[in-house]
Amino acid sequence: MSTTRSAVPDGATPPVAVAVLALPGVVPFDLSIPCDAFGWTARADGSPAYRVEVCAVDPATPVDAGAFALCAPHGLDALRRAATVVVPGVRDPLAPVPVPALDALRDAAAGGARVASVCSGAFVLAQAGLLDGRRATTHWKGVAELARRFPRVTVDPDVLYVDEGAILTSAGAAAGMDLCLHLVRRDHGPAVAAATARAAVMAPERAGGQSQFVDHEPPPDPGASLAPLLAWIERHLADDLAVEDLAARAHVSPRTLTRRFREQTGTTPLQWLLRARVRRAQQLLEATDEPIAGVARRTGFGSGASFRQRFARVVGVSPQRYREAFRARGDDARGVAA
Template sequence: MHTVAVLALDPVVAFDLSIPVEAFGRARLPGGSAAYDVRVCSVSGEVSAGAFTLRTPWGLDGLIGADTVVVPGQADVTVPVPGVALDALRSAAARGVRIASICVGAFALAEAGLLDGRRATTHWIGAGELARRHPLIEVDPDVLYVDEGPILTSAGAAAGLDLCLHMIRLDHGSAVAADSARLAVMPLERDGGQAQFIVHEPPAPDGASVQPLLCWLEDHLHLPLTLADIAERAALSSRTLNRRFREQTGTTPLQWLHRARLRRAQHLLETTAHPVERIAEQVGFTSPTTFRDRFKRVVGTSPARYRQAFRGGAPEPEPVGV
């Protein structure tokens, strides 16, 4: 079983700590068995979490044998990370362990030297300070998370859940990740980045929420919907719909629709034996060629190779010229 060690550094942000514990701890494989063994670790066995004190069942020895190490944020990033914790992180990285941070947990990874020469993110409030302290890091303050292979970083706390779902998807496929997302009552993949949250916007007017529209779109992905169709459904002008959609999702209706279609296609590729042509039709593409091109551009591989990687079995033959 894949073991996840969550390293709580004093003083830990309780919300950050709970995200990987709950996301990985509640993930279930198709047969119902646990997908992960989760260990909560600390340097001394006791960690301040603000309103309460946390006793951890594991010390730094919990990182030994772990497949993934997650570092939640510290409530005060000016508090030095203990040298033994930094050494434990460096040792884990040297063993090829996947290491991720939640929110300002990126500061600990940076202090350990694990982010030098890499692209990384953190909460937008701390992005400037991270870049100032560690000029060798390419800090991107606009994204929800950054996947640099063995090292992953996320933005503010909620983005930590996006990152955990991303890792679950990498480990066990989109069906398991989608179940975890539903349990957390959030989309498997959010469009946009944390830039949409940096400037506080006034609250949307009553009735402006696009959530019912998103649910309707999810139920009608197979239809050849246009912006005019979506605006008519929302009883809004196309311009107003675009504005409200961007305010609440960080992207446009059509961009959101395209990503939702590809997420559904990934799920179908993993869980069914339907031909790619049929899946293309099921998710609203009138042309299998267009579907293959868009899938490869966004996902980075062809539908057939994606199915082989996440479902197993022999790959379908690629069409001539694709």
């Protein structure tokens, strides 16, 4: 598609400056999201709503972007004069961020700029101290490390993005687009945001509180004592299971079982069972045409109403909405989980 921008009509409000920071090791896809999302956005009169400027610590030095290097046309002053600053993800989120970049981010925030991150860019904001005392999120693979390294940050692992007003963070790359559309919606209303979404060929809105759609891997081996029990539970998700049943299966008391679950999985037996059932339900919704009531029975939820309520609580959307979102993937895998 063409990305040609309309000229600003006489008397129209000038576009708002958005600075996108390209750090060494920047993830190209993350970088492109705010560039295109804000670059495509037009007001009702057709004029561009934003002016996007990509900046780097040293514009004279190409920035390593993995498969290629890029030249940013602007320096860090672009951060200080922008109304919105976006920090894309970097390949190594634990790498030290150049001090001048951290200073420029702090200056931008202190000067009233709205600062946002895409994916692992949250680690950059955390290094700058901008997330201290705030809620934040990042890609599901990095949430534990973000919480460990920055204990003053309240990390929310189960959302697409977090809006803290002046500071915003998003999960994986696609969630970065959701965040950008959210900002457009805040600035210009739902009609302009919907037009931008159509230009990007994506849904107009996914709520920030919606759970990150991830392919849940089987839990890591928690040790010899629980591994056989977890495997057994996975094979008996349709059964009516209570903590007492699981404890008897493991030949321990319910109290000991609960303690071991806390130590080895970080949650309780019933919460682990609930999430295992939801994972199985996701597979069935993606890969089969099983009615919702049938999925509920096959995953041990009993009634369809109970299943819908618990599924929505964990995933953030209803089973039907989830199936619709993943219909294409389910069609490719039809019958796998039947």
